[in-house]
Amino acid sequence: MKILAKEVIADIPGSRITKYVIHSPVIAANAQPGQFIILIVNEEGEKIPLTIVDSDKKEGSITLIVQEAGYSTKLLAKLSAGDSLYSLTGPLGHPTLIKNYGKILLIAGGVGIAELFPIARVLKQAGNMVYSILGSRTEELLILKNEIERYCDKLFIATDDGSLGQKGFVSNILEEILREETDFALCYCVGPVPMMKAIADITKPFKIKTLVCLNAIMLDGTGMCGCCRLLENGRIRLCCVDGPDFDGHLVDFDDLAGRLKRFIPEEKRALEKFEKHQCKLNSVKPEKA
Numbered sequence: 001m002k003i004l005a006k007e008v009i010a011d012i013p014g015s016r017i018t019k020y021v022i023h024s025p026v027i028a029a030n031a032q033p034g035q036f037i038i039l040i041v042n043e044e045g046e047k048i049p050l051t052i053v054d055s056d057k058k059e060g061s062i063t064l065i066v067q068e069a070g071y072s073t074k075l076l077a078k079l080s081a082g083d084s085l086y087s088l089t090g091p092l093g094h095p096t097l098i099k100n101y102g103k104i105l106l107i108a109g110g111v112g113i114a115e116l117f118p119i120a121r122v123l124k125q126a127g128n129m130v131y132s133i134l135g136s137r138t139e140e141l142l143i144l145k146n147e148i149e150r151y152c153d154k155l156f157i158a159t160d161d162g163s164l165g166q167k168g169f170v171s172n173i174l175e176e177i178l179r180e181e182t183d184f185a186l187c188y189c190v191g192p193v194p195m196m197k198a199i200a201d202i203t204k205p206f207k208i209k210t211l212v213c214l215n216a217i218m219l220d221g222t223g224m225c226g227c228c229r230l231l232e233n234g235r236i237r238l239c240c241v242d243g244p245d246f247d248g249h250l251v252d253f254d255d256l257a258g259r260l261k262r263f264i265p266e267e268k269r270a271l272e273k274f275e276k277h278q279c280k281l282n283s284v285k286p287e288k289a
């Protein structure tokens with residue numbers, strides 16, 4: 001579980017996104033697009049579910065892309081190439097169903113773009129005609145544009161500030177596309193919950209099958225704790241073992257959004273502690289492999 005390489009791929013005040021290549025031969029040998037791992041940085045870290053962005057069976061490595069957002073992702077950012085993680089569990093979750101659907105829409109926002117990349121690649125390789133819409137707050141945070149572009153027939157970009165592509169949201173572009181073309185067999189969407197809800201609301205009247213990749217709060221990641229439950233068509237489902245892909249027209253996004261807010265006070269306290277004490281990392285050295 002040694003970090004083989006670490007590269008900051010986006011860095012603006014308050015938002016930093018980093019790519020990690022991690023030695024993990026067993027996970028690399030078994031990982032399929034759409035699956036994730038659960039990572040613990042050290043004895044002080046929580047469990048972080050992260051999509052496997054890429055895997056290299058020959059090197060025995062997996063690639064993860066992480067935005068520093070909370071206590072544990074900031075803790076992870078303190079590690080360097082050569083350091084080892086406390087634990088890594090995976091691959092977890094169902095792989096995304098890959099087949100030739102025909103003409104499809106892939107939509108991602110923020111760091112969700114990293115999660116879209118392995119899906120775009122295999123869906124294009126499966127023979128689909130791929131339209132992708134990527135969105136971010138600003139140009140610097142729009143990661144993997146060139147990598148995803150290779151697997152798209154058409155690529156559309158939206159930024160909140162208009163610094164790249166169209167000013168506005170991915171949902172605005174989707175509405176424009178659907179005014180002209182509606183013959184899509186699938187829409188696959190990953191990103192913030194409000195964005196996925198907006199996309200599902202737009203595709204529903206057009207009866208376009210819409211899969212959303214959900215990122216619920218997780219603990220064990222194996223269906224034991226119930227922490228990641230959500231409602232799909234009124235039924236309780238577990239994001240870790242039933243997902244992470246769900247039918248966007250059936251997910252109760254308001255319930256999901258409420259569940260994601262459960263630990264905000266604790267997360268705030270942990271972040272304050274991190275800022276104040278630099279999380280004791282100076283005294284708790286990560287294990288070397």
Ligand code: FES
Pocket residue numbers: 217218219220221222223224225226227228229238239240241
């Ligand atoms: S994380 Fe525990 S049931 Fe899914």
